[in-house]
Amino acid sequence: MSTPSPRSPGRTPARTRRASSTPSRAWSVFALPGTAWLAVFFAVPLYAVAAIAFGRIDPVFRNALPAWNPLRWEFATFADVLGEIVAGELRGVAVRTVLFVVVAVFCSLAIGYPVAYYLARSAGRTKTLILVLIVLPFWVSYLMRMLAWVNLLQRDGLVARFTSLFGIEHNWLDGSATAVTLGLVYGYVPFLILPLYATLERLDWRLVEAARDLGASPRQAFWRVTVPLSRPGVAAGLMLVALPMLGDYYTNDILSRSPRTEMLGNQIDFYLNAGTQPQRGAVLVLVLSFVLACLAWWYVRDNARSQEVR
Amino acid sequence: MPHYARGGFSRLTRRLTRRQFVARSISATVGAAALTRALSACGPTTDSNTALVIGTPESPVTLPTVGEPIADGLAPESGTLSVYNYADYVNPETIAAFEEQFDVKVELSIYDTEEIALAKMRSGGVRPDLIIGLTDSVLARFVAAELLQPLNKSYLTNFGNVIEGLRDPYYDLGAQYTVPYVIYTTGIGYRTDRGVDTSAFVGDEGWSQMWNPAYAGRAGVLDSYRDTISMALYRNGVYDPNSNDADALAQAGSDLEALAEAVRPQVDILAYQEIAAGNRDISLCWSGDMLAGVGYLPEGTSPDVLGFWYPQNSFTANDFFCIPRESQKPVLAHALVDFLLDTDNSLANQAFVGYQPALDALTAEALVDAGAIPESLVSSLVTPASFAAGKRLVSLTPEVDALWLDAWSRFTTG
Numbered sequence: 001m002s003t004p005s006p007r008s009p010g011r012t013p014a015r016t017r018r019a020s021s022t023p024s025r026a027w028s029v030f031a032l033p034g035t036a037w038l039a040v041f042f043a044v045p046l047y048a049v050a051a052i053a054f055g056r057i058d059p060v061f062r063n064a065l066p067a068w069n070p071l072r073w074e075f076a077t078f079a080d081v082l083g084e085i086v087a088g089e090l091r092g093v094a095v096r097t098v099l100f101v102v103v104a105v106f107c108s109l110a111i112g113y114p115v116a117y118y119l120a121r122s123a124g125r126t127k128t129l130i131l132v133l134i135v136l137p138f139w140v141s142y143l144m145r146m147l148a149w150v151n152l153l154q155r156d157g158l159v160a161r162f163t164s165l166f167g168i169e170h171n172w173l174d175g176s177a178t179a180v181t182l183g184l185v186y187g188y189v190p191f192l193i194l195p196l197y198a199t200l201e202r203l204d205w206r207l208v209e210a211a212r213d214l215g216a217s218p219r220q221a222f223w224r225v226t227v228p229l230s231r232p233g234v235a236a237g238l239m240l241v242a243l244p245m246l247g248d249y250y251t252n253d254i255l256s257r258s259p260r261t262e263m264l265g266n267q268i269d270f271y272l273n274a275g276t277q278p279q280r281g282a283v284l285v286l287v288l289s290f291v292l293a294c295l296a297w298w299y300v301r302d303n304a305r306s307q308e309v310r
Numbered sequence: 311m312p313h314y315a316r317g318g319f320s321r322l323t324r325r326l327t328r329r330q331f332v333a334r335s336i337s338a339t340v341g342a343a344a345l346t347r348a349l350s351a352c353g354p355t356t357d358s359n360t361a362l363v364i365g366t367p368e369s370p371v372t373l374p375t376v377g378e379p380i381a382d383g384l385a386p387e388s389g390t391l392s393v394y395n396y397a398d399y400v401n402p403e404t405i406a407a408f409e410e411q412f413d414v415k416v417e418l419s420i421y422d423t424e425e426i427a428l429a430k431m432r433s434g435g436v437r438p439d440l441i442i443g444l445t446d447s448v449l450a451r452f453v454a455a456e457l458l459q460p461l462n463k464s465y466l467t468n469f470g471n472v473i474e475g476l477r478d479p480y481y482d483l484g485a486q487y488t489v490p491y492v493i494y495t496t497g498i499g500y501r502t503d504r505g506v507d508t509s510a511f512v513g514d515e516g517w518s519q520m521w522n523p524a525y526a527g528r529a530g531v532l533d534s535y536r537d538t539i540s541m542a543l544y545r546n547g548v549y550d551p552n553s554n555d556a557d558a559l560a561q562a563g564s565d566l567e568a569l570a571e572a573v574r575p576q577v578d579i580l581a582y583q584e585i586a587a588g589n590r591d592i593s594l595c596w597s598g599d600m601l602a603g604v605g606y607l608p609e610g611t612s613p614d615v616l617g618f619w620y621p622q623n624s625f626t627a628n629d630f631f632c633i634p635r636e637s638q639k640p641v642l643a644h645a646l647v648d649f650l651l652d653t654d655n656s657l658a659n660q661a662f663v664g665y666q667p668a669l670d671a672l673t674a675e676a677l678v679d680a681g682a683i684p685e686s687l688v689s690s691l692v693t694p695a696s697f698a699a700g701k702r703l704v705s706l707t708p709e710v711d712a713l714w715l716d717a718w719s720r721f722t723t724g
Contacts, residue, residue: 060362103422155589258577259577259722259724260724262723273426
């Protein structure tokens with residue numbers, strides 16, 4: 001038989017190389033803190049949420065009675081909530097959440113890409129200043145920034161007073177989707193700009209110049225070279241803004257408080273914090289976690305493929 | 311690309327020997343079982359087998375006694391008194407006067423709804439010395455959870471100031487656990503300078519103003535499912551804020567969905583701030599909210615811009631003070647309750663809180679005479695007759711409560 005056996009001498013050097021490149025067990029000790037952190041702050045809480053979701057509710061006090069033993073899990077509430085998401089009263093909330101996030105992510109990209117592009121290509125000496133200005137809001141808590149917007153946008157706020165100078169009377173805080181969506185964009189757009197800037201900064205601009213030398217117009221070079229090469233940064237940025245937006249609830253709580261702008265996060269907050277239906281809240285947490293995990297999985301795969309292409 | 315990124319799991323499993331696989335499976339199972347046992351110890355896992363003792367005006371109750379009141383003649387504790395209360399529901403100046411008199415500190419913690427207060431106190435997340443603002447709609451559950459301690463009236467020298475009809479209330483005969491704080495009704499607060507059609511506030515149709523699309527984006531309702539659903543019930547002529555009629559409650563839920571669609575109301579308990587600040591023109595609120603709102607008007611704004619519609623068919627309530635069973639400073643807690651039952655202190659407290667004290671001496675007329683009430687808000691005052699005429703929100707049985715929550719869920723999902 002001409003095919004070499006895996007044990008044939010011809011394979012020995014490869015095996016030796018692999019063995020030498022395999023990390024020793026001692027190095028795995030370094031993973032312990034991270035593993036312990038994940039177990040304590042992710043796996044156990046997630047299991048607790050599942051125990052509540054598949055447990056029961058005290059009929060008198062309406063508190064959760066978690067079922068810690070998976071053999072005793074009950075799936076009736078889980079099925080009910082899933083049914084409501086598909087074709088019940090929660091469908092509107094789910095659709096609205098996705099819609100708000102899609103619009104907000106699109107707006108963030110529309111705002112963030114030009115800013116990141118400018119920073120990477122043309123900012124020059126002002127680059128540091130602009131980066132500081134982008135990061136500066138993070139020094140103030142998200143809650144405070146949103147409350148500041150409430151003051152600005154309320155009827156006698158600065159924005160309303162300014163627009164009234166031009167005869168524009170608009171109630172921004174009218175419980176409509178606009179305020180919530182804009183709030184999401186404002187709150188999360190820096191998360192998109194920074195990874196996108198990092199990608200564009202490292203981009204090999206000689207490829208763009210080559211495209212131009214080969215006759216591509218600036219627009220063609222941008223769409224056919226810059227955009228495809230910045231795709232990992234775009235994907236990272238989209239993930240960083242879409243994931244927290246999907247679970248966001250305080251933006252709506254502060255800027256609207258209307259049932260017409262309720263998102264899944266608000267429903268979770270309502271079910272869990274109002275102290276009346278924690279089981280349904282836990283089910284929604286699981287559903288939302290699953291959706292977020294799918295998005296994260298897509299991102300990891302996409303990122304891995306991009307690296308393969310390189 | 312890292313070598314384990316694709317098909318990593320199957321490669322890893324292929325590397326395991328059978329012995330390793332069995333050993334790791336056993337370890338995982340034992341670990342999971344230990345974790346399950348550890349987590350099981352963290353909280354209750356079985357139903358509470360408790361029957362609620364619910365008093366109604368027609369059927370007053372003596373609540374079961376849990377524990378003993380504190381002994382007579384004890385000296386007030388020193389240090390910090392922890393008080394659990396709604397936001398802006400006690401005058402900081404009155405509290406400062408108490409702190410000075412007793413040389414102590416008062417620390418306020420805030421809750422938004424009674425359900426949250428119940429859940430947090432049951433879980434041990436909050437351990438106050440005194441709780442302010444509970445009503446009889448949750449009292450039965452607080453008592454069933456054994457969260458309250460019986461009061462010792464020997465420390466409440468001002469208890470005689472309480473409205474006579476509330477000294478021996480139907481929800482707590484003998485006032486074992488509760489001392490009335492304020493009285494109020496639920497109605498509609500509005501701005502008089504924003505074109506609200508006050509002529510429409512007539513009979514049950516007055517409630518329909520809350521559904522008027524003219525107020526879209528400028529309206530609010532209470533983040534209290536009992537009050538807001540009761541509004542929808544009353545609008546439909548169902549004068550029972552404790553209804554167990556599934557059809558009526560389902561209809562109320564549908565009506566509230568329509569309200570959300572038509573008006574996009576804000577759902578909170580901040581009418582006293584939002585209407586006063588001019589952010590809202592109309593809101594379902596408690597009568598005391600508009601009186602409290604006077605203090606939140608922008609400088610130079612006349613109190614006459616605030617109005618309140620007191621419905622003909624109404625539901626009234628009173629909040630009360632309770633001392634938790636695990637209060638660390640029960641004598642000091644009694645002292646603060648007694649301090650706030652003093653007529654002068656109560657009047658000072660009312661100037662900030664807005665709500666009418668549940669004291670005999672501070673009648674609607676007395677408050678008007680004292681200049682504490684703007685003319686436009688005299689309609690928000692609760693008289694003995696109107697208080698007695700209003701239906702009371704009482705505790706619901708778990709089955710009926712579930713119907714109410716279903717209706718509320720339909721509304722909050724928009």
